[in-house]
């Protein structure tokens with residue numbers, strides 16, 4: 001392999017940074033104020049979001065809107081332009097809401113349309129609700145073939161509760177199996193939307209997209225703001241730029257701001273000079289002023305993303321203001337330990353987690369320690385996909401490899417009243433099974449519950465009901481939304497749906513049923529801690545809290561799963577699942593026998609015996625230190641297919 005001197009690599013690296021800076025400056029200068037966006041009056045601004053179920057075509061419609069308004073060239077060959085993250089492009093899903101400002105001429109007047117493309121998956125619904133606070137209307141997009149699905153219902157109610165104007169749009173009418181009439185009936189039955197209001201389009205081929213633009217202008221009201229009052233802006237997203245520090249994406253709620261103004265954040269109180277103002281089209285386009293009703297980016301040399309706290313209100317220094325309503329804190333649904341592959345990478349992983357957690361405000365972070373994995377963090381996520389996407393982003397965007405431990409949901413425990421609990425409080429939230437108290441200390445156990453909504457063709461009702469019963473679900477309602485589709489509501493324990501409920505549901509319904517859930521507080525339960533022992537040694541990272549009725553089944557399955565996942569090693573591995581000191585599952589992973597005598601050709605038998613004895617001694621030593629190497633993903637994998 002050719003090796004380059006370190007000095008040359010350093011020079012090359014510096015050159016690349018210099019080139020990037022140069023490109024940014026050129027881009028900045030080219031974009032400077034060719035259209036005076038601030039001259040567009042408030043009455044000609046429309047702020048809206050596209051909301052829909054997963055894969056119903058939000059990003060494709062956003063692409064067409066970008067093309068129709070000239071933000072990108074027609075036939076540029078680029079798809080899903082607003083899905084910028086590598087993880088979004090690889091998985092074909094949106095995980096982060098993206099904003100773009102479009103200029104559209106209608107009846108000789110220029111309109112500014114601020115569009116936010118939102119994710120569809122339930123794990124990212126916080127992005128949707130955050131985006132809606134900068135909007136006055138939404139496009140509710142429904143696939144004309146699939147019809148109304150679980151996230152369509154959830155997203156409709158999010159917009160409805162915020163009193164936003166809803167423009168119903170049927171997409172994919174070019175498909176052979178599209179059935180617009182059936183979907184219109186569903187919209188009428190579920191949301192009381194009249195058929196005449198529904199637009200029919202094909203985002204893929206651009207059919208009917210101009211009607212969508214017309215509806216945005218005619219139906220969505222202009223923001224109700226005052227440009228002459230004091231400046232207030234809601235910080236609703238932020239990201240880190242290597243050269244300009246943290247950039248804040250804001251919705252200006254009143255007044256205006258100009259480059260050179262001194263600003264401060266209401267809660268953090270830090271003071272900054274405004275260095276740059278821009279709007280996204282979708283690339284940054286510099287402007288000299290951001291005024292009420294607009295969505296734009298403020299660059300003010302914030303040194304770290306920590307300073308740009310999402311939900312904070314930005315205002316001018318020295319002005320007394322009432323803060324804008326921030327965002328409701330989201331409650332993490334799944335917790336998992338994240339550790340560096342080896343402790344030398346700890347600092348790197350720490351920086352990466354800090355930066356990414358600030359960009360993704362739904363993630364909670366606290367320190368954690370594991371005897372086997374060392375110093376790490378306990379992170380809280382909105383679901384398993386959120387966890388997977390976060391760790392993938394850590395790897396791809398920050399080059400930080402990590403080991404993830406078994407995910408767990410947050411349990412609530414009421415301790416028996418003793419002198420100590422009287423002082424420290426009897427209620428305990430357990431996000432890490434390691435901290436599960438001994439049964440004699442506990443008065444009552446509680447587990448988190450959700451209300452699950454399932455939309456399915458009625459022929460799958462039987463298998464779905466069996467699945468929900470197996471997952472300890474209680475049916476709340478079952479309603480027909482048309483001749484052959486049902487909407488079911490179940491009370492379900494969060495722990496039962498978090499890992500693989502969605503996958504199983506898709507399998508048993510050939511992909512036709514869709515699922516969405518929302519938090520429904522805590523419910524009394526009967527829980528136990530399931531310990532996993534490898535060669536008699538407890539592996540804390542694999543222990544799990546389970547419902548007492550499931551302990552034995554899960555224990556057995558975890559053992560057999562571990563047997564599949566752990567590679568055979570030079571020593572035999574005894575895998576045991578233990579609940580309250582009782583073995584509920586057991587498997588043995590046979591040693592993989594290395595033939596140490598292979599090189600011997602004939603010769604004295606004592607030589608053969610000596611080699612075998614040496615090998616046995618080596619194995620004994622390994623067993624003593626329980627030196628079992630587990631693959632990186634064991635902790636999640638073992639819980640996935642129970």
Ligand SMILES: Nc1nc2c(ncn2[C@@H]2O[C@H](COP(=O)(O)OP(=O)(O)OP(=O)(O)O)[C@@H](O)[C@H]2O)c(=O)[nH]1
Pocket residue numbers: 052053054055056057058059060061080092093094095118119120121171172173174175201202203204205
């Ligand atoms: N035939 C047809 N396919 C479409 C149309 N619109 C979108 N699609 C396809 O549907 C798939 C999903 O489209 P996306 O735009 O990624 O959907 P999305 O709603 O943004 O997906 P998420 O961000 O993951 O929720 C892609 O393969 C698109 O090419 C359409 O009008 N007709």
